[in-house]
Amino acid sequence: MPGPVPAPPPSQQTRERILDVAEALFAAHGFAGTSMRDIAGAADLTAASLYNHFDGKEALYTAVLERGIRPLVRLMQSHATAEPGADAAAALVAEVMEHLRTRPHLPRLIQLEVLTGGELLARLARDWVRPLLEYGVAEMKREAAPWDPDEYPLVIAAWIHLVIGHFTMAPIFREALDEDPLAPRLLEKQTRFLQKLARLLSSSPRRRAK
Amino acid sequence: MPGPVPAPPPSQQTRERILDVAEALFAAHGFAGTSMRDIAGAADLTAASLYNHFDGKEALYTAVLERGIRPLVRLMQSHATAEPGADAAAALVAEVMEHLRTRPHLPRLIQLEVLTGGELLARLARDWVRPLLEYGVAEMKREAAPWDPDEYPLVIAAWIHLVIGHFTMAPIFREALDEDPLAPRLLEKQTRFLQKLARLLSSSPRRRAK
Amino acid sequence: MPGPVPAPPPSQQTRERILDVAEALFAAHGFAGTSMRDIAGAADLTAASLYNHFDGKEALYTAVLERGIRPLVRLMQSHATAEPGADAAAALVAEVMEHLRTRPHLPRLIQLEVLTGGELLARLARDWVRPLLEYGVAEMKREAAPWDPDEYPLVIAAWIHLVIGHFTMAPIFREALDEDPLAPRLLEKQTRFLQKLARLLSSSPRRRAK
Amino acid sequence: MPGPVPAPPPSQQTRERILDVAEALFAAHGFAGTSMRDIAGAADLTAASLYNHFDGKEALYTAVLERGIRPLVRLMQSHATAEPGADAAAALVAEVMEHLRTRPHLPRLIQLEVLTGGELLARLARDWVRPLLEYGVAEMKREAAPWDPDEYPLVIAAWIHLVIGHFTMAPIFREALDEDPLAPRLLEKQTRFLQKLARLLSSSPRRRAK
DNA sequence: GATGAATGAGGATTCATTCAT
DNA sequence: AATGAATGAATCCTCATTCAT
Numbered sequence: 026m027p028g029p030v031p032a033p034p035p036s037q038q039t040r041e042r043i044l045d046v047a048e049a050l051f052a053a054h055g056f057a058g059t060s061m062r063d064i065a066g067a068a069d070l071t072a073a074s075l076y077n078h079f080d081g082k083e084a085l086y087t088a089v090l091e092r093g094i095r096p097l098v099r100l101m102q103s104h105a106t107a108e109p110g111a112d113a114a115a116a117l118v119a120e121v122m123e124h125l126r127t128r129p130h131l132p133r134l135i136q137l138e139v140l141t142g143g144e145l146l147a148r149l150a151r152d153w154v155r156p157l158l159e160y161g162v163a164e165m166k167r168e169a170a171p172w173d174p175d176e177y178p179l180v181i182a183a184w185i186h187l188v189i190g191h192f193t194m195a196p197i198f199r200e201a202l203d204e205d206p207l208a209p210r211l212l213e214k215q216t217r218f219l220q221k222l223a224r225l226l227s228s229s230p231r232r233r234a235k
Numbered sequence: 236m237p238g239p240v241p242a243p244p245p246s247q248q249t250r251e252r253i254l255d256v257a258e259a260l261f262a263a264h265g266f267a268g269t270s271m272r273d274i275a276g277a278a279d280l281t282a283a284s285l286y287n288h289f290d291g292k293e294a295l296y297t298a299v300l301e302r303g304i305r306p307l308v309r310l311m312q313s314h315a316t317a318e319p320g321a322d323a324a325a326a327l328v329a330e331v332m333e334h335l336r337t338r339p340h341l342p343r344l345i346q347l348e349v350l351t352g353g354e355l356l357a358r359l360a361r362d363w364v365r366p367l368l369e370y371g372v373a374e375m376k377r378e379a380a381p382w383d384p385d386e387y388p389l390v391i392a393a394w395i396h397l398v399i400g401h402f403t404m405a406p407i408f409r410e411a412l413d414e415d416p417l418a419p420r421l422l423e424k425q426t427r428f429l430q431k432l433a434r435l436l437s438s439s440p441r442r443r444a445k
Numbered sequence: 446m447p448g449p450v451p452a453p454p455p456s457q458q459t460r461e462r463i464l465d466v467a468e469a470l471f472a473a474h475g476f477a478g479t480s481m482r483d484i485a486g487a488a489d490l491t492a493a494s495l496y497n498h499f500d501g502k503e504a505l506y507t508a509v510l511e512r513g514i515r516p517l518v519r520l521m522q523s524h525a526t527a528e529p530g531a532d533a534a535a536a537l538v539a540e541v542m543e544h545l546r547t548r549p550h551l552p553r554l555i556q557l558e559v560l561t562g563g564e565l566l567a568r569l570a571r572d573w574v575r576p577l578l579e580y581g582v583a584e585m586k587r588e589a590a591p592w593d594p595d596e597y598p599l600v601i602a603a604w605i606h607l608v609i610g611h612f613t614m615a616p617i618f619r620e621a622l623d624e625d626p627l628a629p630r631l632l633e634k635q636t637r638f639l640q641k642l643a644r645l646l647s648s649s650p651r652r653r654a655k
Numbered sequence: 656m657p658g659p660v661p662a663p664p665p666s667q668q669t670r671e672r673i674l675d676v677a678e679a680l681f682a683a684h685g686f687a688g689t690s691m692r693d694i695a696g697a698a699d700l701t702a703a704s705l706y707n708h709f710d711g712k713e714a715l716y717t718a719v720l721e722r723g724i725r726p727l728v729r730l731m732q733s734h735a736t737a738e739p740g741a742d743a744a745a746a747l748v749a750e751v752m753e754h755l756r757t758r759p760h761l762p763r764l765i766q767l768e769v770l771t772g773g774e775l776l777a778r779l780a781r782d783w784v785r786p787l788l789e790y791g792v793a794e795m796k797r798e799a800a801p802w803d804p805d806e807y808p809l810v811i812a813a814w815i816h817l818v819i820g821h822f823t824m825a826p827i828f829r830e831a832l833d834e835d836p837l838a839p840r841l842l843e844k845q846t847r848f849l850q851k852l853a854r855l856l857s858s859s860p861r862r863r864a865k
Numbered sequence: 866g867a868t869g870a871a872t873g874a875g876g877a878t879t880c881a882t883t884c885a886t
Numbered sequence: 887a888a889t890g891a892a893t894g895a896a897t898c899c900t901c902a903t904t905c906a907t
Contacts, residue, residue: 036887039887052350053350053351053352054267054351055265055267055268055347055350055351056268057264057265057267057268058265058266058267058268058351060879060880060881061880061881061882062879062880062881070888070889071888071889071890072880072881072882072889073882073883073884073888073889073890073891074887074888074889076881076882076883077887077888078887081881081882082880082881082882133350136346136350136403136404137265137347137350139403139404139406139407140262140263140265140343140346140347140403140406141263141264141265141268142263142406146406146407146410147410149407149410150407150408150410150411151410151411154407154408154410154411155411158411158412171435172431175424176424176428178408178412179424179425179428180428182400182401182404182408182416183397183428183432185400185404186396186397186399186400186401186404187393187396187397187400189396189400189404190392190395190396190397190399190400191392191396193346193349193350193403194346194349194392194395194396194399196349196350196352196356197349197356197359197360197364198360198364198388198392200356200357200359200360200361200364201360201361201364201365201368202368202388206392214385214386214389215389218386218389218390218393221382222393225381225435225436226435245870246869246870249870270896270897270898271897271898271899272896272897272898280870280871280872281871281872281873282872282898282899283871283872283873283874283899283900283901284870284871284872286898286899286900287869287870287871288870291898291899292898292899456866459866472770473770473771473772474687474771475685475687475688475767475770475771476688477684477685477687477688478685478686478687478688478771480900480901480902481901481902481903482900482901482902490867490868491867491868491869492868492901492902492903493867493868493869493870493903493904493905494866494867494868496902496903496904497866497867498866501902501903502901502902502903553770556766556770556823556824557685557767557770559823559824559826559827560682560683560685560763560766560767560823560826561683561684561685561688562683562826566826566827566830567830569827569830570827570828570830570831571830571831574827574828574830574831575831578831578832591855592848592851595844596844596848598828598832599844599845599848600848602820602821602824602828602836603817603848603852605820605824606816606817606819606820606821606824607813607816607817607820609816609820609824610812610815610816610817610819610820611812611816613766613769613770613823614766614769614812614815614816614819616769616770616772616776617769617776617779617780617784618780618784618808618812620776620777620779620780620781620784621780621781621784621785621788622788622808626812634805634806634809635809638806638809638810638813641802642813645801645855645856646855665891666890666891669891690875690876690877691876691877691878692875692876692877700891700892700893701892701893701894702877702878702893703878703879703880703892703893703894703895704891704892704893706877706878706879707890707891707892708891711877711878712877712878
């Protein structure tokens with residue numbers, strides 16, 4: 026039985042605080058649009074102090090991304106080894122949505138990184154998208170989904186777009202719908218919508234299109 | 236029969252050239268990540284010369300966005316008034332995809348603008364997303380789609396995510412698939428996939444989920 | 446009897462217009478604080494057009510100063526040769542004040558030029574201040590004014606300060622007095638005040654100070 | 656008996672050094688004619704370093720003016736409350752001249768600020784000129800000076816012009832007289848001249864002019 | 866004579882980073 | 887671990903000037 030978690034040393038606390046505000050700022054303004062002073066200010070520090078915790082702006086950015094992506098990759102891995110059942114996709118989607126709910130900056134960070142072709146893009150592709158594609162394609166083969174096999178990757182990509190897009194496009198729908206897509210109510214609705222979609226997409230329809 | 240288009244004055248040519256390279260650079264590195272010198276260099280000019288054509292960086296960025304978004308809005312409007320038939324959605328998707336094929340920077344620009352909450356976000360929401368939502372929701376009501384009415388907006392949003400996402404996430408799939416999602420072959424495949432999906436989504440299924 | 450003055454060629458008109466606005470702007474913001482574009486704009490021209498009339502900024506500035514100072518120097522010269530009477534000083538002061546009333550920018554221009562040690566300073570000293578000193582000292586010698594001979598220059602300098610200062614310090618007295626020192630009423634009052642002072646300064650008082 | 660003044664921290668020293676050189680440069684070339692690089696260079700710094708001490712050029716300029724004007728205002732205030740005697744004006748003039756001797760840039764700064772209508776003009780009028788006017792007018796009323804009451808402000812203004820003008824016009828008299836008006840000898844002579852003038856101006860003459 | 870477009874030089878300011886304290 | 891001060895490089899932008907039209 027584990028005892029109480031020992032309080033992290035203050036330096037560790039500061040480090041996490043920096044990562045938190047940096048994550049928010051990088052997600053909101055991108056790498057180039059975020060200055061070390063901005064981050065320091067938001068963390069109640071001086072820019073110089075950041076260098077006591079990170080080797081520089083690039084290193085800080087990398088640390089933010091690493092910390093954000095790791096749980097996502099782990100989530101993927103745990104599902105890859107899990108019993109592939111009928112509702113596996115629905116379960117994965119729900120879990121991912123739930124995770125992103127607590128880290129809403131993460132999809133934005135990923136999207137920005139992808140858009141600006143950052144250095145972590147290759148790693149993201151290798152550790153996150155490729156496993157997801159392999160896992161998903163295998164699953165679809167097993168299920169005889171209503172798609173051509175060479176459409177399988179597009180289906181997987183579609184899932185990614187739907188999940189990520191819900192977060193990255195949130196601001197514009199907030200404007201257009203007068204409701205925050207990241208509020209709990211809409212997040213749950215979107216999750217249920219995606220699960221419904223999952224069943225629809227994998228069910229064998231009577232007739233094949235095209 | 237229209238006569239030959241008169242050659243635009245050279246100054247107009249320069250202006251368009253600047254807009255072209257600025258569009259590419261802003262889409263690739265974001266507003267903050269693109270310097271006036273970069274743009275000038277790509278347009279074979281000095282940074283100072285840019286100011287003979289635009290009032291400043293912000294104005295240039297706005298001009299790029301305006302020019303990019305206008306055709307998109309017009310596309311939407313022409314469809315809003317068109318005969319709403321069974322395959323209206325499929326036709327619209329195809330047209331949008333075809334338009335974006337020739338302006339692949341545009342979805343990235345929009346995504347960046349949305350992410351960083353730029354000033355045009357409100358306009359985008361008003362002129363582009365809101366009409367799309369209204370048009371789509373009306374269409375779905377007519378068709379008795381297999382969704383709850385309060386899910387209709389999510390369906391429309393899903394379409395947007397699928398179209399935009401295909402472009403904004405292209406780099407990572409290029410890495411993961413070893414094939415360029417923006418190459419003609421994959422663009423066509425994605426278009427057909429989306430049209431198939433359109434039929435699937437609007438067909439009345441036997442049983443309702445949830 | 447001279448016939449009607451022939452209308453100056455349009456180029457001459459433009460030239461004068463440029464000089465007028467340049468005079469005002471240089472007087473208000475100094476040489477460094479005034480841009481060619483400012484001047485051009487105020488003259489309803491493009492900066493490039495200024496170069497059709499003047500060789501450059503420096504040349505334009507010089508022309509402004511020349512044009513402004515010439516009448517002042519001529520005024521001095523005409524008085525130097527005039528009959529030196531008792532009220533010569535009073536008459537000179539009145540004439541100078543009257544001239545400056547129509548060219549209120551001139552004292553400011555001179556003051557700025559003196560402050561920033563421009564190139565025309567030497568010329569101003571030679572053509573304007575030195576003759577004034579010589580003329581004034583001679584006059585005072587003749588009149589047995591109530592001053593030590595080596596104070597004579599100070600008296601002349603005082604006159605200059607009083608006349609120039611009235612114009613250059615006008616803005617601050619406009620603030621402090623709630624009345625414009627350059628309005629006709631105050632200009633006349635100041636002129637009469639200076640003439641009164643002239644009599645006071647040159648009258649032989651009963652007792653000598655110091 | 657006060658103990659030794661504690662050495663100011665080095666940062667304060669740098670700040671003062673910057674203010675010193677900025678005062679000289681602003682006085683010599685005006686606000687627009689002085690670049691941050693010039694100031695930095697004269698203070699043995701980089702332009703960027705100036706921003707560690709001041710928020711920008713405008714702020715630095717304001718700080719220079721504030722620092723310069725404060726003692727002047729205080730001088731005025733101390734005299735306003737002092738015993739108004741016959742030679743009060745003479746004493747004040749002497750003190751002001753003595754103060755300006757050690758800060759010869761100050762009158763130029765003020766003159767420039769007045770000429771270009773800077774933001775501090777209103778404050779100068781309120782804190783410096785207006786009290787001086789009130790104090791002086793009161794004094795003159797008490798003394799039955801040889802002037803119409805509505806000429807009193809002109810007399811006060813005349814004093815200001817004579818004191819300020821001596822400094823702001825120094826360069827041109829340096830040229831014309833071959834002697835520096837700001838050298839101790841001439842400064843003292845000017846002070847004695849002004850005091851003599853004070854007595855002359857306030858003595859009741861037998862006859863009234865006008 | 867007027868102008869739009871182009872440009873090199875320089876303007877103020879911000880940036881990421883270093884270092885002594 | 888935190889910071890104030892310093893700085894070189896780069897930011898956006900303005901400037902005076904030129905030149906083809």
